[in-house]
Amino acid sequence: MFVALRDLRFAKGRFALMVAVIVMVAFLVGFLAALTSGLARESTSAITELPADRIAFSTPDGAAADFTSSTVSAQQVKAWADLDSVRSAEPLGVATTRISASGQTVAATAMGVEAGSALVPTAVPAEGQAVLSKGLADKLPGVRVLEIGGRSFEVAAVADTELSFAHTPVLWMSLSDWRAIGLADSSSSDIATVVAITGDPAKSVPQMTAMTLSDSRSAIGSFSSENGSLLTITGFLVAISALVVSAFFSVWTVNRTADIAVLKALGASGSYLVRDAIGQAALVLVGSVAVGTALAWLAALVAGSFLPVVAGATTLLVPGVILILAGLVGAAGAVWRITRIDPHAALAAR
Amino acid sequence: MDLKLSDIVLTYPDGDRELTAVDHVSLTIQAGTTTALLGPSGSGKSSLLAVAGGLTRPTAGTVQIGEEVVFGPDTSVAAAAKVRLNQIGIVFQQPQLLDSLTALEQLELQAHLRGRKPKSARAGALELLEAVGLADRAHHRPGQLSGGQRQRVAIARALWAKPDVLLVDEPTSALDHERGVSVVKLITELATRTGAATLLVSHDASSLGSVDQTIELVDGKIVCADLVA
Numbered sequence: 001m002f003v004a005l006r007d008l009r010f011a012k013g014r015f016a017l018m019v020a021v022i023v024m025v026a027f028l029v030g031f032l033a034a035l036t037s038g039l040a041r042e043s044t045s046a047i048t049e050l051p052a053d054r055i056a057f058s059t060p061d062g063a064a065a066d067f068t069s070s071t072v073s074a075q076q077v078k079a080w081a082d083l084d085s086v087r088s089a090e091p092l093g094v095a096t097t098r099i100s101a102s103g104q105t106v107a108a109t110a111m112g113v114e115a116g117s118a119l120v121p122t123a124v125p126a127e128g129q130a131v132l133s134k135g136l137a138d139k140l141p142g143v144r145v146l147e148i149g150g151r152s153f154e155v156a157a158v159a160d161t162e163l164s165f166a167h168t169p170v171l172w173m174s175l176s177d178w179r180a181i182g183l184a185d186s187s188s189s190d191i192a193t194v195v196a197i198t199g200d201p202a203k204s205v206p207q208m209t210a211m212t213l214s215d216s217r218s219a220i221g222s223f224s225s226e227n228g229s230l231l232t233i234t235g236f237l238v239a240i241s242a243l244v245v246s247a248f249f250s251v252w253t254v255n256r257t258a259d260i261a262v263l264k265a266l267g268a269s270g271s272y273l274v275r276d277a278i279g280q281a282a283l284v285l286v287g288s289v290a291v292g293t294a295l296a297w298l299a300a301l302v303a304g305s306f307l308p309v310v311a312g313a314t315t316l317l318v319p320g321v322i323l324i325l326a327g328l329v330g331a332a333g334a335v336w337r338i339t340r341i342d343p344h345a346a347l348a349a350r
Numbered sequence: 351m352d353l354k355l356s357d358i359v360l361t362y363p364d365g366d367r368e369l370t371a372v373d374h375v376s377l378t379i380q381a382g383t384t385t386a387l388l389g390p391s392g393s394g395k396s397s398l399l400a401v402a403g404g405l406t407r408p409t410a411g412t413v414q415i416g417e418e419v420v421f422g423p424d425t426s427v428a429a430a431a432k433v434r435l436n437q438i439g440i441v442f443q444q445p446q447l448l449d450s451l452t453a454l455e456q457l458e459l460q461a462h463l464r465g466r467k468p469k470s471a472r473a474g475a476l477e478l479l480e481a482v483g484l485a486d487r488a489h490h491r492p493g494q495l496s497g498g499q500r501q502r503v504a505i506a507r508a509l510w511a512k513p514d515v516l517l518v519d520e521p522t523s524a525l526d527h528e529r530g531v532s533v534v535k536l537i538t539e540l541a542t543r544t545g546a547a548t549l550l551v552s553h554d555a556s557s558l559g560s561v562d563q564t565i566e567l568v569d570g571k572i573v574c575a576d577l578v579a
Contacts, residue, residue, distance in 0.1 A: 002455075002458075002459060003451070006451055007450045263448075265434070265446070266434065266459075266463060267431050267432065267436070269428065269431055344406050
């Protein structure tokens, strides 16, 4: 990279402009990916972070799995528990409701669990008690008693997790309380919304569908549409950014045609020219994307207190790597063309 | 080592017919001597130089350095580049210096192209820059040098690797007469000192007093060859 490094030093202004654009693109792509990931977590974490392997939904007549329409009976829970390779099968009530306390009303998701369940981050609340997630406790600071569906619940504990479902914070209560406040279908004998299964059942219970925790996100209506939209936006942004970065390096490399012709005439091999040009592009890309991604990570940390962002390594690094690869492909395409130029003709035209 | 061009023919497609730029030219340049190739514009001088440097494949004929045939109609681009790197120094009509490199770095680049550390070439490069009168301009970029200085850097660059053959294309075209004479004299002196067989293309016979032989090319053919006394 003898020439490439000196080009960087010589054309500071041009490279500063390229670096600034790539930093901004990497920041934008990284922050949007963090926001998409954060919104997805806010919509699904109460399910994806359950200490279980699968969620079983009632899907009568081939209906799609859906937290809104699924209801399970005690017999269905037992049928899952009796299957080989299933270590435990627990009924789990999941329903969005309104909570009143200290004169304010907030939306939350009530999750009903049986006594002794391992699905609650703390001890299972007794009847008449509720365990709040950290996010809900933050919305209702200092509240000791709250009202749901006309019944009062004492706050037994606050879990040290920010779990939420469909963008609402979660609280846990006993399954009997969950049914009593009208969150289950009172016209049937069904006891809960879904079955949380630990184990890997080889077969299914009739009229039901078991899914991994990750797949069961698609059963949350708001998640599918929202995440689909955000992923589409992120995908388009990554694709457009990749094209811009690729075009940048393509144009830059073509601008070096005359210098590359001189190097060829002096006897530089094709591999030397490729190493020089690709090395230069890699240096600029990796440096700029690293700075942009680091800025996105910092911004996500700062915005984490008021925006649902997840600044995970994978979330931020994957779009960054895509940008780097796209830029290198653009540079490689241009280098491939210019290493085939006739140095005699190129020098004559210079 | 001597440079020997044997029965070189170079044709270009020109519409429905073929244009013959070099027509059965043979010549030998002995090591340490300078031969000037004269002729009017379009006579085939630069085309012959491009063939001698492996920048253009001849339609027929061969180029030898010493006993080895280095270029012919079937020579690959990669093989030609390797010969240029190891055995040939070229000074182009325009200096063709890289804008981002200082005069010293233009020479150090030659070491880098050969897989050596550029700094290992520093002493030799400074010596050559001194030989062309530019020691005090070693850290200047092309934009900070005059036309004559740039041309002298290009000459030093071509000679850095002590090539067997030095090819020089119209080195005086951008210079006034006095500077032209001085640049040709410098080339012939350095060619003698380094033992390079030097082929120098020029259209200005008045600046060629220091060369060993002149050859005149017209319509791609040698019409006159004179040893300078």
